[in-house]
Amino acid sequence: MAWQDYVHDMQRCTRCSYCKWIPYRYMRQTDFIQGCPSISRYLWHAYAGSGKFNMAYSLQQGRIEIDDTFLDVLYKCHMDGSCDVSCKVQQDIEPLQLMQELRIKCVEDGALVSAHMIVIEGLRKEDNMMMARRADRGKWAAGLDVKDLTGDTAEVIYHAGCRYSYDEELWPVARAGVNLLRKAGVDVGIMGGDETCCGGRAYELGYAGELTKYAEHQIETLRTAGVRAVVTPCSDCYACFKVLYDKIGKKLEIEVYHITQYLDKLIKEGRLKLSKKVPLNVTYHDPCHLGRLGEPWVHWQGKEIKVMGQMIVHDPPKQYRRGAKGVYETPRDILKSIPGLELVEMYRIKEYAWCCGAGGGVIDAYPDFATWTGAERLREAKAVGAEAIVSACPWCKRNFLDAAKETGDRIQVYDIIELVERAV
Amino acid sequence: MAEKELKKIVGPGNVLTGPEALEEYAGDGLFAPAVTPRCVVRPGSVEEVQAVVKWADTTMTPLVPVSSGAPHFRGDTVPGAAGAVILDLKRMNRIVRVDPRNKLAMVEPGVTFGELQAELAKSGLCAYLPLAPRANKSVIGSVMEREPITFAAHHWDSCDPLLCAEVVYGTGDRFRTGEASGPDTPEEQWEMDRVQMNPFGHSHVDFQRLISGAQGTMGIVTWATVKCNYLSRVSRALMVPSATLQPLIDLMYLVVRCRLGGKLFIVNGLDLACLLGGGSREVKKRGKSLPPWVLFISFEGYGPLPEDKVAAEEAEFREMAKQGGLEPVGKVPGATAAAILKLLSGPSAEPYWKTRFKGGFRDIFFLTTLDKTPEFATAVPEMAGRYGFPAGDIGVYIQPIVQGTSCHAEFTLYYDGADAAGTAAVKRLDREGVAELAGMGGFFSRPYGAWADAAYRRAPGTLAMQRKLKEIFDPHGILNPGKLGFRELKAEEVR
């Protein structure tokens, strides 16, 4: 659906402001009841999900134009979907999809954020979102005893993703992921230097063509590699493979796993034994793309109809994505199975988790905002008494590390892979 | 000339000019300077009130509304300057309607608590009373002046138990507040179950709040509806005696927090002795035997299970008292709770209970919060001592209001008018002492007489706004001029 197809949604946004908060039923601690980093940081209503409906409607009505302010508001947003789940507790409308379509429109119209243009230029040239050379992509796996699927075959392909491939500080995590799989006897391989971006982040920036391009490329690569499943330690890549490819009609024909799902399976099958104590008091941060944005895509085609006089329903009935079917329990199950580790929950979790701050291109274009959002999350982690914050996505880890450095925070930051590795 | 005009409006028999009649309205004893009114007018209907007000507005004649009988004690019904006309509303004394289903009554200004209580009882209702009001106290006079009622849990708002009112503004316009207004007469409204019950509005203004606590400066109320309560089918009462005030305050907080009980207040031994009756000697004697402080509470049984209600509330209260190491009792030497409860069901027996001890008395009251009352209870006698007034002659009454979010703290200075030193001390306390108390945070929300100086010195913004509003409803300032922060009419203004 194009942005103009959401006009009725724009009209039906009541301005209840639910998009600014986590759903009230889950509010527990008044310092941590805001849901949307964007409105929390930038204050003006436009920065909330509701504001995007308002802006879109004004645009559609010819009252405003896409200008720098429009772009500023639209892109100072992590696209984390918090507004979307909160809104849909109350309404049958689609804030996140509208925001996505607005970004696509901006790109189509050539209204671009310069920081993103550089990133996309890099993507187009080097197939990654890190403004790095294609030739360096496989370096993270140097020395790893793992199949190279450019010439070999395996049951499972391990897709490291751009962040893990190029963020040297995170390489040990990416490598640990492979080692764990291998330790459990999984027939796994990697594409190494031939791995490319999934296209998901570019899509979130509004570059829809890039998603199609990389989806087609991945389909071809996976087919050629003959794998039965793809496992990725990156939540962004997971949501892209699992949700976005399906959304654009390029659903992968093989199984898509986030590494937490695969590790959980291995643990439950007894193939990975977590026997060493990890005496840590941790809290788990739900990556948006594994959680609410990792909910499978639901295809629907139909029309709005009226029943009981004026009740607005759909024919056929439309199942809205409300975030409930994201991956929430699996990483928690893993953490709970680590001896000696104590899991304490934050106030905003699962569907209504606060974003790490890296998403939606914010880390590229507005790093101070990314850090601010990350620091807010660290504040919450400390408020519940956690020694460490654990996530399941390299973007989260990177942003938390940056936020901790910026704020001088001494909280430990882990990816779940690291803790499993310590426990094995 | 004026009298002639007024006689045309209210009839010759209802304009009083005799010196004796005028004397009754000329002062309140000690405090307000005595000013003899020009005449007393006694209207019999709202139309007559309107006509008198219009006449006063035209002639720039100060009009002082009075509804309670003499003697008056607070100065608000004494003319501020010569030439005033007293508008005595006692002739308007109908209990217009009692509505048992909705627990309310419509009364005119001349109705006293005794009269209302008797009428309500026929319908199984009772009135919300202040603490043993004097026998000729007008219900409307009390309610419009935001006098506290003893039923703390039912005092939701400072205006309670006022519901709606008909008022004649200083322009002569008639207005009905809240739900009472509209195209229909009250009688027509009753037919459609509109019972002048809801006080809100109209629209963006709560008009009744602009006439309550106004000492008759903003309008003259010609009828009002008041909230009533069920007459208890069973009731019990307890006292909690204490040597000091603080434990009772702690207990009071527990009680008001969950809106427990019916009549609820704290008094000191002297006030209790006065309430219980007798002459000066008896009061004195009883005062010595009574505990220094008493918290009084009643449990009122109504509804489908009156016995259960009373039993549950009493048990609850006893447990609360126990928490604070206090012992509720039915009687103490010199008093029983049952006897006090009986006293609280109507106006004071004659003579008025505050006159029993020494003949003269002066109340000093203000609003504060319960936690601050021990501080005031210490400060007032100390201050009295400085002014040469015996600390032992001070009654104390602490009444939680607005469901305990604040309280009315009343210090009664009992004095003998023949005692020059004592009288002088009371006079000084009434002015200088009040200023001191205001400085301590005592809020004189109903500033009578000289208290207005102390109160408005701390409220210049409020006063400025009140003056602007007064100009709307009483553009020529004829309604009870000189009261609150409003100016007197100058002699040359009076036509």
Next chain:
Amino acid sequence: MKLTREEYRALEATVGPEYITQEPVIMDTYNQVWGNKFFFDAKHSVRPAAVLLPASAEEIAAAVKACNKYGILFKAFSSGFEYLSLSLAHSKGILFDMRRMNRILEIDAKNMRAVVEPYVSVYRLQLEAARHGLYTGRIGVGYSAGVIAAECCHHGCQHTMVSTSGYGRNVLGVEWVLPTGEILNPGTGESGGDLFSADGPGFSLRGILRGRTGANGGHGVITRASVKLYPWYGPKEWHQKKQPGEPLSRGQLDRVPDGYRVLVPTFPDLESQLEAAGEVCRTEILYGLSIAMLATGVVPEGNDEDWAWARKADPRMADNFRQSLVLVMGAPSKRMLDYREKAARAITDKWGGRFLPEFNEPKALARAFIDLIWSTGVPSLRITGDFLPSSSSPDGSPDMLKRLALAEQQIVARYEGQGAFFQKGKKAVTWRPEEHLSIGAQGISTALYDPYDPMSLKAAREFIDELFDPRGKLKRFGVPSRGGCLQIEPVTHVHQNWGHLYDNYDVWMMKIKKVLDPDTVGDWTAYIPPEYPDYARDGDYVLPSYGKEEEL
């Protein structure tokens, strides 16, 4: 109308450049709200000339003084959830978005009051107050609504008004920036004490603060308020939970918390239901009451799910639903709860009520509890996109409200029959008691329509025209104050047509407006205008003559 450079600079100087905007993109998010389509015939009302984010009363006072100097309209809002909070009479007007003033300044647990700034939401205060065993009432507009909006500025009702009152009865103090830029602190606020009374000295300025409908930003800005709190008998913290995979709307408590009991009796007919409701209120045992609005069922996540449920529902269930009450009782002890429950059961028995198992199982009761205490279970605005709070808005005796509701139902039924409104089927009568019914109750009934369906919108306007006709048969039930409150009729038109029927209240109000706002800089679109526009005084429905002209 854009501000001149000088005007903008003057305003900018009050809050600083970071906290003022006149970007069209941003300002056009401050004029779109539900109800606008009905009221202004467009989703957009007039675009403000600037929006400010002040941080203090002093900043607001300075900005308001600039407004007086340059003839700029202003209005403040907190959550901005209704047309009246954002509408401006003309485009040379600014809005104060109060979200930076968001502190709970004090909770005085002993004296049962809280002092808050405007952006403190009702639910946020409830979370904090609960830690002190206290509770604040709310109005039924969701959890984003500000405490100050609910208590000081705006009309609304709620299920707990039986024990927590409302409509300004809970205001113990305010800090109020008047339209002149002066700051007024009535009562103890000015006298230097704690904010426990806003009354006096002398008559109470609460009289001009809000009345029944609230001034809706029409007479200045309330920058701080002290509000009365009520006892809370539940836990200090609570956690509504759902099962994995369930939508968020399913979150609930496992059971009614200790300290509360809930009963849902069902009665044989309307008469017995309402008689029982009246009696149970007057027995003073209730913490909350809902008549014919049960919310005992699982909250459906969307209209499609709702519709699927409705098709499967047993029609007898609808009758039971309509003839039931939700009685929420709270008390500090088991003893008091036992008494209250016993009394409620006795009244139920007396009026032939019974307790249907499906409404009275623990989870159903917990759902009803949540709905009454914290928020509405079923989102009214989702069903058709909009709703009209209809005529039974006057407060009064339950008998009067019943009479009015029944009269109104005949009218609503016609429109529902045409398919113009959501068809609710057989009608219930409902009212919300205030203070154990000692000051009456508020009638509440709604018509759900789709403002973007021309037929439905046209019918909605005809319906309102019929209901709110000062020449019509409902004219005797009170001023339709929602004209000055929600999206019904222009305030100008309502006051002009009804004032003369109701003791000329409008004349007095206009004078008050003039005293408060001599330069007419406080936006009056949801208050009272300085003078009436040139409408015919005939009562026919009109669109507003203001709030539209603008230069983009």
